[in-house]
Amino acid sequence: MSDQDNPFESLFIARQPVFTPEESVWGYELLFRSGADNVAVIDDESQATASVIADGLTLAIDGMDSGARVLINFPEKLLVEDAGFALPKERCVVEILENVRPGKDTLAAARRLKEAGYSLAVDDFFGQDELRPFVELADIVKMDILALESDPKRIKEGMAGLPGNVTLLAEKVEDNETFKVLRDMGFSLFQGFFFSRPEIIPGRKLTAAETTKLQLLSELSKPDFEPARLASIVQSDPSLTYRLFRYVNSVGFGPVQKITSVKRALDMMGMLQSKQWLRSVIIADLNPSPKAAELAYLAVHRAKFMESICSSSNRNVCEPDTLFMTGLFSLLDAMLGIRMGDILQSLPLDESVVEALDGNGELYDLLRLAASYERGQWGETSQRLKKLSLDSNQAELLYIQSRSWAQKMLGYSKAE
Structure with missing residues (x-):
């Protein structure tokens, strides 16, 4: 048909x-x-x-x-x-x-x-x-x-x-x-x-709280990150604990009974999704303004889309975590009112992530693909899909699924 x-x-x-x-x-x-x-x-x-x-x-x-x-x-x-x-x-x-x-x-x-x-x-x-x-x-x-x-x-x-x-x-x-x-x-x-687009505020510096959150995001992407460390981070913040329980109890992990233990909740989600959930929450908490909330949603959506589509592209090496971090960090300058270069200097990120956020490198093509979808720039979207040897129907399905995932992660879904 x-x-x-x-x-x-x-x-x-x-x-x-x-x-x-x-x-x-x-x-x-x-x-x-x-x-x-x-x-x-x-x-x-x-x-x-x-x-x-x-x-x-x-x-x-x-x-x-x-x-x-x-x-x-x-x-x-x-x-x-x-x-x-x-x-x-x-x-x-x-x-x-x-x-x-x-x-x-x-x-x-x-x-x-x-x-x-x-x-x-x-x-x-x-x-x-x-x-x-x-x-x-x-x-x-x-x-x-x-x-x-x-x-x-x-x-x-x-x-x-x-x-x-x-x-x-x-x-x-x-x-x-x-x-x-x-x-x-x-x-x-x-x-x-x-x-x-970033509205740079002259003299604006990262606060201690913002620096801590960004460093935690970077730490979460390390391959040697310990699961016990994740539980201790969540348990140290009552707000995070509440939001974790709300998320797990509302989206249907495992049994019907309510989850009352941080460790149990994280175990049910699994290490990968637990880290992604915490990353999403941290990004959303960086700036409480309505504009920043929309930017946080876009960043989380980009992150999941780039991670999902990586294995379908013509890239020789697929590193989902690296792609997730690229999308997640891509709007930080607009959220914080600080030049991206100044933000990146304070974080030990993978060189490929830094390159993409600076407008260069292989990951930048995937970042631009996500941005062209957001803007409804269908001609550019088509060109980038061809460049990456991606099937448009599959890419669009992944984009829609990533949007649903981002909404659930940030607590925007009707189901919650």
């Missing part, structure tokens, strides 16, 4: 966070890819498409905060055929793509959604008169800041004449300086990779 006959086989979704001015996560935009052509939306018969979106939403929202909103791109075909009604209006925002033009059918479809209580967003608005009929119906108007070259004059021109009740969302915000300028200009929502 071909992908056209069965659209469920090749469904793949990336999600990108949308932040508030306080850098809390407001929600996510879902980016769909279907089939081998790396297209960003699914174009199929109306009911099938609605079903794919509904199934894709279920896949994507697992682990999201219950209050997080979800933006879903709608081309003209989806909009006119009322596929939006397959989505829960309390969670989802129908985003009308930039190439959809207001006409009799599209405006009628938008009004039907609006009258039914759905929220609407208009994509890539920069003042076009032809899009004004959609803007009059919209709850959210998105402006592509990169396309406007981050020019405040052009941005203000796009903002002119907008309804007073509309929420402005700046997309493709690439750095913290632009984020702050837009925040002061009146934008309420922000999307882009500014949050994953």
Whole structure:
């Protein structure tokens, strides 16, 4: 059966966070890819498409905060055929793509959604008169800041004449300086990779607590690490003990009875998963801010994906622990506000990990593959899969499984 006959086989979704001015996560935009052509939306018969979106939403929202909103791109075909009604209006925002033009059918479809209580967003608005009929119906108007070259004059021109009740969302915000300028200009929502790029704080040094945690992460990756040391680390921190019990008792290791011993819990998980759990918790605890929590999730997801995919790539030597650490450490500069080079100087990491985090070496290709999935850059993803001799279906399955694993490790899964 071909992908056209069965659209469920090749469904793949990336999600990108949308932040508030306080850098809390407001929600996510879902980016769909279907089939081998790396297209960003699914174009199929109306009911099938609605079903794919509904199934894709279920896949994507697992682990999201219950209050997080979800933006879903709608081309003209989806909009006119009322596929939006397959989505829960309390969670989802129908985003009308930039190439959809207001006409009799599209405006009628938008009004039907609006009258039914759905929220609407208009994509890539920069003042076009032809899009004004959609803007009059919209709850959210998105402006592509990169396309406007981050020019405040052009941005203000796009903002002119907008309804007073509309929420402005700046997309493709690439750095913290632009984020702050837009925040002061009146934008309420922000999307882009500014949050994953380091905002270096002059004179900022690692605190003793941060240094201890990073050294512990490094210690956990040593081949001669003693299991007894793991138990002593967890037992020394009541918070870690509580979270370990909560994790083991909720995800179904072994018997039904509750686990009340640290050693028993670690034995049931096994040494490898115990170390991975502790690493994930340590990364999540490095910075308590909402933005850092999203970065921690991305880092743990990257770590597990890189570890999982290593044996399937064309690499001569597969070192899962090394790959896990590479993904785990890859966003530390953004989390801590310190240059990556300064962080790496204080840690005795494997040279291949240091190279990858510095943008070089063999592991860097796998790190970039994970990043291209996160960003929905399907063309780059395809190129990197070919370079690494990886099957796209297998890689995507591993990516989805790694996401589920990361959610459980960090306590985001609904099952918990």
